[in-house]
Amino acid sequence: MITYLDFEKSIEQIDKEIHEAKAKNDLEEILSLEQNLEKEVTKIFKNLSDYQKLQLARHPSRPYALDYVRGIMEDAYEIHGDRNFRDDEAIVCYIGKINGKKSIIIGEQKGRGTKNKIRRNFGMPHPEGYRKALRVARMAEKFKIPVLFLIDTPGAYPGIGAEERGQSEAIAFNLFELSRMNIKSVSIVIGEGGSGGALAIGVADKFAMMRYSVFSVISPEGCAAILWNDPKKQEQATKAMKITAEDLKELNLIDDVIDEPIMGAHRKKKEAILALKRYFIQSIAELDQMSDEERLEARYQKLISVGAFEEIDEDEEKEEQSTFSAILDKITPEKKEQDETDNENDKESEGTFSVLLDKLPSFDKKEEDPKDNNKEG
Secondary structure, X not given: OOOOOHHHHHHHHHHHHHHHHHHHOOHHHHHHHHHHHHHHHHHHHOOXXXXXXXXXXXXXXXXXXXXXXXXXXXXXXXXXXXXXXXOOOOEXXXXXXXXXXXXXXXXXXXXXXXXXXXXXXXXXXXXXXXXHHHHHHHHHHHHOOOEEEEEEEOOOOOOHHHHHOOHHHHHXXXXXXXXXXXXXXXXXXXEEEEHHHHHOOOOXXXXXXXXXXXXXXXXXXXXXXXXXXXXXXXXXXXXXXXXXXXXXXXOOOOOEEEOOOOOOOOOOHHHHHHHHHHHHHHHHHHHHOOOHHHHHHHHHHHHHOOOOOOOOOHHHHHHHHHHHHHHHHHHOHHHHHHHHXXXXXXXXXXXXXXXXXXXXXXXXXXXXXXXXXXXXX
């Protein structure tokens, strides 16, 4: 059963009409409706907003990591556990062959259906999941096997147990180790790339995103709650955060955008899986042409270029500041008004407190009685 999003209502209606026409075996009407459907699809999906792309990235029918494993890997064998605490099923690790070549896939799995979602913890890894991923990556380094990372998580699990077992340390250590590990690696965001949960398996020689995937430091809902104290402003936050594949490619934060079917990977899973497979094979072929030193240096240069900036003269700086102030005034009028109200309230409270202090009686220190100074020698 197809799940339609809010902006796909017109497509849903045409699909129903096509289904009815097929039941009547009206070939002429079917042809006409299919032409209308193609026009409607082009009209909608050529002008998607950032928030609509976020909805597609989170679509419940979108291919997950295991769908890609089954679609591109032959003789797949699962690797379990971090050899320290337990096996975290939010991260799956497989060894097998891709296009006849030994490969390893490490991916985040959200799970379908209530039981599987609970089993996979909704795709939110614990620290032992990241340690499992690192263990398998080290095995790949030892045996010189290329690695494919598949990112799809709302974020690392924020539970008490995860924090007690070193969630932040596990993520940070993965970033450090993967940045210098001598393996040919490709990391791809296949759906939702949330915060450190995505970064922990996102350091690779090649980093790409599916066309309708997102990659962000915080969820748009969380951003809206912090900036405007209103999670419902998630659409506004999504636009401001620049989290889509096209935006991140323009900012040179990713290497490539992998094309997927125009209506999303969930509509034509085989085509999406094939596109990802082609990209991985092509990327490994490019990395094979480089020596280990060249590849590691290229990875290093890519990582340190993130956040690079250039100095500008005073006039340009003033112009930038005025532009930035104008943007802030435009997107945060309610917050600015609230801040001004808070400042006025603070000043009023300070004045009231000063008046109360003035009214308090003063207590002078009494003269000490010499009799009270008899202390033990």
